[in-house]
Amino acid sequence: MDLITLRSIEKTYQMGDISVPVLKGISLSIRQGELVALTGSSGSGKSTLMNILGCLDHPTAGEYWLDGQEVSKLSADERALLRNRKLGFVFQSFNLLARTSAIENVAMPLSYSAENLSERQARERAAEMLVRVGLADRLEHHPSQLSGGQQQRVAIARALINRPPVLFADEPTGNLDSRTSEEVLQMFERLNTEDGITIIMVTHDPKVAGHAKRMIRMDDGVILDDAAPAGTSSKTPGDAP
Amino acid sequence: MRVYTTARTAFRALRRNPMRAMLTTLGIVIGVGAVIAMMEIGAGASAALKKTIASMGANVLVIRPGTASSGGVSFGAGSTTTLTPEDSQAILRECPSVRNAAPMVRARTQVVYGNRNWVPNAIYGTTPAYLDVQDWSILAEGEPFTDRDVLNGNRVCILGQSLVRELFEGVSPVGREIRIKNITFKVIGVLTPKGANMMGFDQDDVVLAPWTTIKYRVTGASLATSNQSSTAATDSVNTLSNLYPTAQRSLYPERSSVQQANNPMPVRFANIDQIMAAANSSAEIAMAIDQIGGVLRERHRIRGEEPDDFNIRDMAELTKTLSTTTALMTNLLLAVAMISLVVGGVGIMNIMLVSVTERTREIGLRMAVGARGRDILRQFLVEAVVLCLTGGAMGIVLGHGGSLLVQVLLKWPVETSPAAIATAVLVSAGVGIIFGFYPAWKASRLDPIEALRYE
Ligand SMILES: Nc1ncnc2c1ncn2[C@@H]1O[C@H](COP(=O)(O)OP(=O)(O)O)[C@@H](O)[C@H]1O
Ligand SMILES: [Mg+2]
Numbered sequence: 001m002d003l004i005t006l007r008s009i010e011k012t013y014q015m016g017d018i019s020v021p022v023l024k025g026i027s028l029s030i031r032q033g034e035l036v037a038l039t040g041s042s043g044s045g046k047s048t049l050m051n052i053l054g055c056l057d058h059p060t061a062g063e064y065w066l067d068g069q070e071v072s073k074l075s076a077d078e079r080a081l082l083r084n085r086k087l088g089f090v091f092q093s094f095n096l097l098a099r100t101s102a103i104e105n106v107a108m109p110l111s112y113s114a115e116n117l118s119e120r121q122a123r124e125r126a127a128e129m130l131v132r133v134g135l136a137d138r139l140e141h142h143p144s145q146l147s148g149g150q151q152q153r154v155a156i157a158r159a160l161i162n163r164p165p166v167l168f169a170d171e172p173t174g175n176l177d178s179r180t181s182e183e184v185l186q187m188f189e190r191l192n193t194e195d196g197i198t199i200i201m202v203t204h205d206p207k208v209a210g211h212a213k214r215m216i217r218m219d220d221g222v223i224l225d226d227a228a229p230a231g232t233s234s235k236t237p238g239d240a241p
Numbered sequence: 242m243r244v245y246t247t248a249r250t251a252f253r254a255l256r257r258n259p260m261r262a263m264l265t266t267l268g269i270v271i272g273v274g275a276v277i278a279m280m281e282i283g284a285g286a287s288a289a290l291k292k293t294i295a296s297m298g299a300n301v302l303v304i305r306p307g308t309a310s311s312g313g314v315s316f317g318a319g320s321t322t323t324l325t326p327e328d329s330q331a332i333l334r335e336c337p338s339v340r341n342a343a344p345m346v347r348a349r350t351q352v353v354y355g356n357r358n359w360v361p362n363a364i365y366g367t368t369p370a371y372l373d374v375q376d377w378s379i380l381a382e383g384e385p386f387t388d389r390d391v392l393n394g395n396r397v398c399i400l401g402q403s404l405v406r407e408l409f410e411g412v413s414p415v416g417r418e419i420r421i422k423n424i425t426f427k428v429i430g431v432l433t434p435k436g437a438n439m440m441g442f443d444q445d446d447v448v449l450a451p452w453t454t455i456k457y458r459v460t461g462a463s464l465a466t467s468n469q470s471s472t473a474a475t476d477s478v479n480t481l482s483n484l485y486p487t488a489q490r491s492l493y494p495e496r497s498s499v500q501q502a503n504n505p506m507p508v509r510f511a512n513i514d515q516i517m518a519a520a521n522s523s524a525e526i527a528m529a530i531d532q533i534g535g536v537l538r539e540r541h542r543i544r545g546e547e548p549d550d551f552n553i554r555d556m557a558e559l560t561k562t563l564s565t566t567t568a569l570m571t572n573l574l575l576a577v578a579m580i581s582l583v584v585g586g587v588g589i590m591n592i593m594l595v596s597v598t599e600r601t602r603e604i605g606l607r608m609a610v611g612a613r614g615r616d617i618l619r620q621f622l623v624e625a626v627v628l629c630l631t632g633g634a635m636g637i638v639l640g641h642g643g644s645l646l647v648q649v650l651l652k653w654p655v656e657t658s659p660a661a662i663a664t665a666v667l668v669s670a671g672v673g674i675i676f677g678f679y680p681a682w683k684a685s686r687l688d689p690i691e692a693l694r695y696e
Binding site for chain 1: 246249253607610611612616
């Protein structure tokens, strides 16, 4: 079954009297366990689409089915709950809390989860996540004491702390050099193949997109094409638009 | 668990900028400190007031001759126009609400011991009941005089602490002799210290003696000429009369022995300056006043509409006035302190607003990972409350320290009040909630996407 299904998603921003259509009818589906790269020129609406996929925003029109649930009409609180339970986010600019240790940064989403873990359990879980992203020896480091790649790995650990089935990454390597980018991408691949986490990442770097099994190209609010990137064998790509 | 986590998060957030947190909370520290200090000093003042009132004798009623008789107006032969020791006895006998009553005459003159002399505030002639009325029965030294001493007009006295200090320089005076107007008195006891009363009157600067002795020997009034009320009282304030200590102003010519024999005085009475009575309890003061009024009107043969020739005052009115004044002052200062709390609250609001703006991205991030609007609201609210409570705790320490300092340096009475501390905690939490709400509400209303994009 498809994990994510979009049907003619539209997003129009209202700027005073004029309306700016940013997404003009996006339809796609993504299965459980896919690693999808979303590419396209700047301003083509990738981030806007990601925000809708990530339940941070709702579309102006269209349907969005996530894990068998129509989520485009959910209230803000319901979307918050969904984000906490089912979605993980990795941002271009890491967005770690300054002057806060890595382990506390990672444990932060737990305080909004319904699980009600104790302080100790939360720290244990966070430490486990940091071990998984290869930062076992950096638990108490503050963001300013970590390299960019390490910071992004802390952010990935934070995104995974609630064990979401889907991970969204909007230009996760945008602020990293090529070597650390490679590390982060390999981590994505590993999470995808070993843990079966569905990953959707935005990038405009073809090299980065090369790590994905499926590449969706956008331009001016529509999907141009949707296929396995050249030189990569992939499972069945999603339905063509 | 939830609240605990939120509080921890708040503490962490505040610890990221400790200097600013300190400065922000300074207003609350000062406000709460002022409130605590005011309440402790106020409580101390009212406790001191209560003690003073108690030292003046709890539930004491003072019965004085009324204006109708204070001018020396005679009401004719045979009528007892002024207060007499018998009135005092009658009051004690016939008023069930009166615990005890003592007649009093006053004198103000020099007391001499050896080559030292001193003019005490008051020389009271009374009965042993006076000590009971004033709750002064336990003496520091020696024995009180007895009813027999009163009956016989014995020349014995009890000294207040101030006299011991002035005349005897702290040496025990019991058994020594002092002279009052050239009459020798044997000191048989020393009163316990009471301190100044609320009018600043030194209650220890007093000599107590049998009223008969003071009346007939010291003020020198004879039975026949003492018919005019307040003679002693008038003398006692007229310092000129000290020049001629034994001179009497008698309105009537002395009666010759023939006149005495032909027309004997039908009633032998001595007027006294006042009667002090103690009611059984503060609840019975009003009843006691009623009963005393009835007894005295009957004894003074005052009929129907005629006005009283005496008046009865209780300490309650004075006490009320004084405690109202104290309470008023305390409340006034408290109001000022409260205003500084409000100012402190505005400071908190200001900084919380800055903080919300500064941490817009953090708020966006928290929302992205699942925080609902109300989670954000609670977080910032708790942060404001934690800030205020921390400030409140420091304020309590500061205020308490301040009031202790006042106690040590200015010798003001101060009383630690748990109520003040509880109030301070509640008020600072309240200030945190009231002034933290708007910033927290603003934070909770942020749009996650815009917040994440905020630079
Ligand atoms: N809040 C907004 N209000 C108005 N226009 C917006 C808003 N957010 C994005 N846009 C517009 O939508 C278009 C797509 O933006 P975005 O999705 O960020 O592009 P990309 O991430 O592909 O570079 C841009 O032209 C941008 O100006
Ligand atoms: Mg973008």
